[in-house]
Amino acid sequence: xxxxLRNTLQSSAGDPGDSLVDRINVQLxxxxxxxxxxxxxxxxxxxxxxxxxxxxxxxxxxxxxESTCELFCFKRGGGGQQTDFVGLADLSQIPKERPCVVTLxxxxxxGAAHDVVLGQTMIAKCVNKPISVPSAAxxxxxxxxxxxxxxxxxxxxxxxxxxxxxxxxxxDWICIVCDDASNPQSQRMLTEKCAEDxxxxxxxxxxxxxxYENFERALAYVPPHVEWIALADQDDxxxxxxxxTLLGAFEKNVELVYSDMRIVxxxxxxxxxxxxxxxxxxxxxxxxxxxxNTVTGAALMFRQRLLEFILPFPVRVGDAFxxxxxxxxxxxxxxxxxxxxxxxxxxxxxxxxxxxxSFETPTLARRIAAIxxxxxxxxxxxxxxxxxxxxxNVSLTVYRYECRRLQLIAHVIQQRCVDIPRSKxxxxxxxxxxxxxxxxxxxxxxxxxxxxxxxxxxxxxxxxGFAVARLAQRRCRRAHSG
Numbered sequence: 324x325x326x327x328l329r330n331t332l333q334s335s336a337g338d339p340g341d342s343l344v345d346r347i348n349v350q351l352x353x354x355x356x357x358x359x360x361x362x363x364x365x366x367x368x369x370x371x372x373x374x375x376x377x378x379x380x381x382x383x384x385x386x387x388x389e390s391t392c393e394l395f396c397f398k399r400g401g402g403g404q405q406t407d408f409v410g411l412a413d414l415s416q417i418p419k420e421r422p423c424v425v426t427l428x429x430x431x432x433x434g435a436a437h438d439v440v441l442g443q444t445m446i447a448k449c450v451n452k453p454i455s456v457p458s459a460a461x462x463x464x465x466x467x468x469x470x471x472x473x474x475x476x477x478x479x480x481x482x483x484x485x486x487x488x489x490x491x492x493x494x495d496w497i498c499i500v501c502d503d504a505s506n507p508q509s510q511r512m513l514t515e516k517c518a519e520d521x522x523x524x525x526x527x528x529x530x531x532x533x534x535y536e537n538f539e540r541a542l543a544y545v546p547p548h549v550e551w552i553a554l555a556d557q558d559d560x561x562x563x564x565x566x567x568t569l570l571g572a573f574e575k576n577v578e579l580v581y582s583d584m585r586i587v588x589x590x591x592x593x594x595x596x597x598x599x600x601x602x603x604x605x606x607x608x609x610x611x612x613x614x615x616n617t618v619t620g621a622a623l624m625f626r627q628r629l630l631e632f633i634l635p636f637p638v639r640v641g642d643a644f645x646x647x648x649x650x651x652x653x654x655x656x657x658x659x660x661x662x663x664x665x666x667x668x669x670x671x672x673x674x675x676x677x678x679x680x681s682f683e684t685p686t687l688a689r690r691i692a693a694i695x696x697x698x699x700x701x702x703x704x705x706x707x708x709x710x711x712x713x714x715x716n717v718s719l720t721v722y723r724y725e726c727r728r729l730q731l732i733a734h735v736i737q738q739r740c741v742d743i744p745r746s747k748x749x750x751x752x753x754x755x756x757x758x759x760x761x762x763x764x765x766x767x768x769x770x771x772x773x774x775x776x777x778x779x780x781x782x783x784x785x786x787x788g789f790a791v792a793r794l795a796q797r798r799c800r801r802a803h804s805g
Contacts, residue, residue, distance in 0.1 A: 347373065347439055348374045350371055351371040352370035353370075355441055355443070357445065359444045360448070361415060362448070364739045365635060366411050366414055367412040367414060367638060368410075368411055368640050368727055368731050369409065370407075370408070370727070374405040374406070376404070378431040378432055378433050380396070380430070380432075382396065382430035383396055383408045383427060383430065384428040385425070387414070387417065388446075390413070396799050397409075397792065397799045399715075399716055399719060400715040411730065411731065414446065417446050420446055420448050421445075423444055423445075425443065453547060465546075465548075467549060467550070467624070468497055468549040468553070468627075469553045470498075470538065470542055470544075470553070472534055472538050473502045474502070474537070474557070475505045475509045476509060476512075478512055480557070480670065481512070483558075484555070484559055484560060491563060491564075491566045492566070493570065498523050500517055501540050502526065502528060503528060503532060503534070504528050504531040513527070535636065536639070538620070542630060543634060551570065551625065551626060553624040554620045560670070561667045562666050565666040568666055569581075572662050573660070574658075578659065579629070579653035579659045580660045581623040581662070582661070582662040583597050583666070584597075584665050585597070585669065587669070587671065588671060588672075589670060596665065598669070605617060606661055607658070609651070609655060613751075613754070614778045615779065615781055620649075622667070623646065625653055629653060632736075633649055633652050636648055637731050637735045638731070640724065641723075641727070647732075651736060652736060652740070654747075655747055721785065722788035722789065725784065726789055732754075733751040737751055756793065761789045
């Protein structure tokens with residue numbers, strides 16, 4: 324919506340303190356962050372629902388300070404008066420560090436316009452806060468920073484992991500143990516263990532932010548003099564040559580190196596000698612990396628110079644993962660290299676939320692059978708409408724959590740990495756949205772099937788999400804213009 328239209332509507336809205344504002348009900352998918360760090364470029368993803376009981380909502384804008392962006396509005400299938408809204412606000416337009424009020428500008432069918440305050444955030448320019456390097460020679464000479472994220476670690480598993488790091492054949496490292504507000508007993512254990520070697524740097528926190536932001540915190544502590552950065556989980560087991568082998572795999576223009584892993588159970592018994600049982604390992608094509616990540620955090624090492632493009636992490640949307648973000652940035656800036664040897668044991672617990680999985684590549688016969696089954700379910704007229712509404716709403720949910728995540732990743736990378744090759748910029752532009760994106764994802768599916776890659780058909784799911792979201796937007800606009 325154009326700024327001039329907003330001003331026109333506001334002029335007819337009457338008193339801004341009118342009780343009408345109290346009747347505008349707004350619910351956000353997630354609260355406005357207390358701090359938004361820009362770095363080389365960043366954007367705020369927004370998603371929510373807005374409802375006014377007596378008037379139709381015809382347009383929405385998001386305001387952060389003096390900058391505004393139009394929000395994409397749509398309605399879900401099955402009726403209802405509420406309007407869903409989604410958008411991506413470019414924070415780079417905010418010139419300096421300062422607190423900003425985040426406001427939803429609501430435009431109603433009766434010509435009124437009202438502002439609803441969603442919250443306040445502090446705009447910051449830089450996230451880095453390197454640890455103060457002690458005078459010990461071990462810290463001054465460290466060439467690798469290992470960033471380990473912890474949360475209530477099981478003492479025996481943590482001790483095993485710590486000893487495997489201390490036993491590395493490559494010795495010039497420091498390990499930043501970043502704890503995510505563990506319980507007092509765990510923090511005492513961490514303090515005791517990290518006091519055993521001067522290369523271990525423990526950072527305790529009072530606020531729990533989750534694994535995604537805790538790895539971001541750990542990376543922000545990395546001192547500028549190191550050359551490479553590795554990530555570590557709290558309960559794996561590194562083989563003695565892990566660091567040395569990863570370091571030896573770096574070549575010109577290689578920004579990130581990662582390895583295979585051995586999968587073992589909690590009892591130490593081998594589940595698989597490799598991560599790649601059925602799924603293919605691809606790490607050279609950005610379009611495929613965006614769809615389905617193959618780089619595991621604990622298996623990777625990257626150049627320190629990449630850190631300015633990695634931090635801050637984008638705001639987490641859906642099931643966003645730190646290793647996926649890091650891999651996409653690395654592949655945008657240069658090359659990724661793979662070491663086809665298991666360099667550590669990944670412990671797969673029975674109750675793990677995140678763990679090892681292998682996508683199964685469906686055969687052509689199974690794909691045809693699935694299509695016939697879906698068509699068969701729509702034959703009965705009484706079921707057709709309900710099934711179409713279900714597909715419509717499921718696709719909007721995919722758009723909400725999956726499509727938007729890739730849009731944000733692609734957008735922030737292009738904000739920060741202005742010198743990336745045109746071919747990679749084309750791959751990032753794949754996720755701009757709309758029908759063209761849906762058609763390109765369908766074409767990508769043909770390529771994936773031909774190459775027998777395994778993405779769990781993410782490209783089809785995303786394509787449907789983008790297509791239905793655009794359909795919903797057009798329906799909403801037609802209804803308002805009519």
